Amino acid sequence: MRNHGWQVNVVTPRSAAQSVEATARNRFGLAERGIHGEYIRSYPSMKKPSHIAGKIIKNALDGALMLPVALLRARPNVVIATVPALPTMFIGYAVASILRRPLLLEMRDAWPDLISDSRILRWKWLTNMAHRAVRAVQRRATLVVTVTDGFAGILAGDGVRAVQTIHNGISTRNFEPMPKSSKREDSKLHVLYLGNLGESQGLESVLLAATMVADEVEVRIVGGGTAAERLQRYAERIGANVDFLDPARGDALRAHYQWADTCVVSLRDDWASFNHTIPSKIYELLAMDRHITGIVKGEAAQIITDAEAGDIVDHDPRHIADLWLELLADKGRLDVGTTGREWVFEKASLEKLGEKYVELISGIARRERNHD
Structure with a gap:
């Protein structure tokens, strides 16, 4: 303007x-x-x-x-x-x-x-x-x-x-692409959720999934919100070994993305309006060439699919855990190339x-x- x-x-x-x-x-x-x-x-x-x-x-x-x-x-x-x-x-x-x-x-x-x-x-x-x-x-x-x-x-x-x-x-004016992840000493799959911790995300499914694959998957949740304390208490109660960290910006934010193998985008599935809701975080992840674990449906799921930028799964914790184990077994699926970034620059x-x-x-x- x-x-x-x-x-x-x-x-x-x-x-x-x-x-x-x-x-x-x-x-x-x-x-x-x-x-x-x-x-x-x-x-x-x-x-x-x-x-x-x-x-x-x-x-x-x-x-x-x-x-x-x-x-x-x-x-x-x-x-x-x-x-x-x-x-x-x-x-x-x-x-x-x-x-x-x-x-x-x-x-x-x-x-x-x-x-x-x-x-x-x-x-x-x-x-x-x-x-x-x-x-x-x-x-x-x-x-x-x-x-x-x-x-x-x-x-x-x-x-x-x-x-x-x-x-x-x-x-996209001053966009800086993420460098390729460096080799790590541990062999676990690194899962990152970065964003708002509210009622809309339904992150309980992610916490339950983390308990099922604790030996193979490391989960990090970065952010704050109205449900942050409740989610931390729930994680302690079910024995989920999940790292909760404060919101990050700048270099700290990019460091989290560099750490991650796959990034979670989640919206609870019992609100009909979320069929037509697209978390803005999706666009950031597409531009960063990060693999997305999409626990979403409707238009949000369609964007991830069209951009060939990840996998879509429902809120069943067993299904989420199974997807992570599949990604760990076949890490080639984590390399989404630049299709997501190209999609963002175009649309x-x-x-x-x-x-x-x-x-x-x-x-x-x-x-x-x-x-x-």
Whole structure:
């Protein structure tokens, strides 16, 4: 957007992890220039809670503070609300309605389907009300952008007329390929899970599988999230010899990838909405030429298969363990070549996806100018 000369204003909660100096410099709603020349207008936010109820409260408070900050800005050509945080959707709709501007609603998760799947609301009447409220905003948006084709089809079939898909991806501008793994002293298969430790991943299956092949397979889990402590307690209870490590970035992240023979991508299989959910981690693993143990289904499984980048398995721990033993016996299967990387450069480059996004927004802005 900035490359096309657009002025971009971002309204967002300020991370509690920001330094005191940055917090003092960036007072409530004060604009700060981002690295691309965008204006970032942030406001204080509470520390991210570890439980779902706390996350709902945090998101609601963030949304309440977002409204006045957004309305104090100059009238934009287009309002973009990006979700998974549901309050952002309603605040975006309010801002677009008050300022009489078009609304582009970006659905990065399968809401409202996830409300029913996750059962985050205890009462059925409240779930139904939330479902109707989300769908009403989606139907009233000028354009809804999804990250999967399947979810776009669901929305279109449920009365959302203007839907487009722009997939997730990774930046390929300064891409550095992973070097080939060096020879190791141990003969075990190295299995890595790197990412969010939440309710969505269903990592209990991985832990149970680890107990079945403890002598042949070494499992490392890197990350944090709402389910981290519960998963560690569960691993201790079942006797899973799994290393839990803190989230990593930069060289530490690449070191984990260098260690791994295969990397796990997992989504629980009892939420129907995950048929149309693609973890963004898949694109990173494809670009890194890592073999993927895909404990996924639907569109996520199809991408791994199309890119010839790994093996798909269900959540049965015995099946996962059997796959790892097969890979250990035939390590040639772990060499996925560069097909995954080529697939990413062709279909999931953020630079190419960004140009497509610019075209969509330009079309909305042109129609609005003609309307005016």
